[in-house]
Amino acid sequence: xxxxxxxxxxxxxxxxxxxxxxxxxxxxxxxxxxxxxxxxxxxxxxxxxxxxxxxxxxxxxxxxxxxxxxxxxxxxxxxxxxxxxxxxxxxxxxxxxxxxxxxxxxxxxxxxxxxxxxxxxxxxxxxxxxxxxxxxxxxxxxxx
Numbered sequence: 001x002x003x004x005x006x007x008x009x010x011x012x013x014x015x016x017x018x019x020x021x022x023x024x025x026x027x028x029x030x031x032x033x034x035x036x037x038x039x040x041x042x043x044x045x046x047x048x049x050x051x052x053x054x055x056x057x058x059x060x061x062x063x064x065x066x067x068x069x070x071x072x073x074x075x076x077x078x079x080x081x082x083x084x085x086x087x088x089x090x091x092x093x094x095x096x097x098x099x100x101x102x103x104x105x106x107x108x109x110x111x112x113x114x115x116x117x118x119x120x121x122x123x124x125x126x127x128x129x130x131x132x133x134x135x136x137x138x139x140x141x142x143x144x
Contacts, residue, residue, distance in 0.1 A: 005097030006116040011079045012049055012072060014094060014116070015042040023139040025059055034059030036066060039144060048073035048080075094122070108133045119143075 008014040023036035038055015049072040057066035069084040072092070079092040090101035094116050103110040108130030116122045120143035128135040 004115070004117045006118050007097040008094050008116055011092060011094040012042075012074060014122075015049060015051075015072065016044060017042060018144040019141040020144050021053060021055060021139055021141055023137060026136040027059075028134040028136070030060065032060035034062075036139075038066070040141065042072065105130075107131050 019040045019042075021036065021038050021040050025034040025036065027033070034057065036055055036057045038053055040051060040053035042049040042051050051070040051072060052067065053069075054065065054067040057064060070089065071082040071084065071086070073080045073082060075091070077093065077095075081089045081092050083089055090103050090112065091099075092101070092114065093099050094114060097116045099114045101110075101112045101114075103112070105128075108128055111127045111129075113125040114122065115125070122141050124137075124139045124141070126135070126137040126139075128137070
């Protein structure tokens with residue numbers, strides 16, 4: 001992953017707006033690779049941002065639309081990232097230009113690395129391992 005770190009003064013302020021997404025997926029267990037290409041938008045709401053992404057997923061033999069929603073809420077100096085139903089996902093703080101997180105999901109574990117590489121680009125790098133999954137998801141966000 002690119003080692004460049006670009007500190008930002010305000011995580012929510014930096015994320016606000018529309019982004020082009022390019023995601024590469026690798027499922028080592030199934031021996032499949034794929035891509036997701038689309039757009040993500042962080043929209044201001046009271047207390048933070050609502051995030052929605054949509055695009056096209058190609059994964060193994062599957063090709064079709066895909067989407068997800070998350071909530072980014074101010075929690076003091078940290079941002080609390082939640083699933084659309086309000087369950088906690090992870091904290092986030094990009095002021096230093098990067099952030100590492102973990103998230104347990106049943107018996108599987110998610111390890112995420114966030115890296116801001118410029119005023120208009122950041123990267124999410126997720127590795128998911130456990131009895132049910134062996135995935136790598138690398139997403140580049142470019143401001144639209």
